[in-house]
Amino acid sequence: MELTAAEENYLKVIYKLSDGGKTSISTNDLAAAMSMKPASASDMIKRLAEKKLLDYRKYYGAELSELGKKQAIEVIRRNKLWMVFLADRLKFSWDEIDQVADELEHTRSGLLLSRLEEFLGYPKVDPHGEPIPDVSGAIQTRPRIPLLALPIGQSAQIVSVKDSSPAFLKYLDKIGAYIGAQVKLLDKVEFDGSIELLVDQKRTVFMSSSIAANLLVMP
Amino acid sequence: MELTAAEENYLKVIYKLSDGGKTSISTNDLAAAMSMKPASASDMIKRLAEKKLLDYRKYYGAELSELGKKQAIEVIRRNKLWMVFLADRLKFSWDEIDQVADELEHTRSGLLLSRLEEFLGYPKVDPHGEPIPDVSGAIQTRPRIPLLALPIGQSAQIVSVKDSSPAFLKYLDKIGAYIGAQVKLLDKVEFDGSIELLVDQKRTVFMSSSIAANLLVMP
DNA sequence: ACAAACGATTAGTCAAGGCTAAAAATTAAT
């Protein structure tokens, strides 16, 4: 199975959009997520269907096949391992990682990947806290709840961010939050749903509910 | 100046074939070095000429322009830094490095490159002993002579290999030689030009003159 | 010096992967 970089990119995005390849996604959504025109996405979907990477019925959206899921997970695995390299070893900040990892992920060398993984010490999560699929494609998920669902007074660890936009990541940096940071929910404001948070036992910050909704924590 | 991966590959190979872009190279030689057909090389030469990356007169070969040299050196710099990463950090053996580095070299991110260089401790030579161009494109060469030119009894350090074929690199591995290894020329056999060599003050090996001709040393 | 051989270029084809514009299918609105 020889996939091009473009095909891999589409598979990766389809996988992410469709919640692990379970639900069907639309051409327009895919095109938007890829920053391309619907016509191009439609084209590619047809090609991927011919290669048995997804099931497709005209005008009714596409859903990854088992084979497609496997390939997508492989790409995501490569992507996340490079992310760890960039963040941990090259000291990239959160908002600089994604673009470069998207380029590096297409190097198809089994040896490179296994050596890289070993070099990084077999990390289990990427810099955003998302689990990294293992070599067989298994994804170990951890129990996680939205920060907003935490009871007042409870401590937890930030394990993941849902939004990875540069603006959002910059904001997190500013308030001293990061994956693995210890936080304690001090109070919830009834009026607008904003919260008061103790970060790393040092800093108290106020956070809007829309920000808090994007943070997942492990109590 | 936006170069595609294919254009970068051609520039790199042209640079190497033409001894730093100084001498003119032929279409056939280029095609052979790229493992492609002459028609394809001819095509690409025309395109590179249009982009002012080389000077070209039909039927008389091509020569890199100053701009072309600059770009080629930049590619070579990226390539060699990745080589160091693969060899030093990921423990790739000599014969596994080149192919993977040729894929990684096309990631165009200034930040990535400078961080990688810093991470590697600003190496000055690649795993084959060749100097790595610095960020401004300057190449610091070191005095080096062929192993065969060494006087009997003289010690020296292996600094470079001219041939990088897997077979040759495997052979070097087998006799315990590597870039940076200390060697002493014990004797030369008049009859066939072969030599007797002490490697790393431990092992004595006999080496044919054709092998020895591919090793450059620094006395 | 002229034909053969060799090397380089052109012409035409193909696949990938993007685009725009137009047509077709589906969904929503009156």
Place this chain on the structure above:
DNA sequence: ATTAATTTTTAGCCTTGACTAATCGTTTGT
């Protein structure tokens, strides 16, 4: 229940970069 709006697909075009086959220049051998 038609019309209108939206979504999806098709059709046609473009660029990159490879190929083969054919032609054009240069070089060489006798």
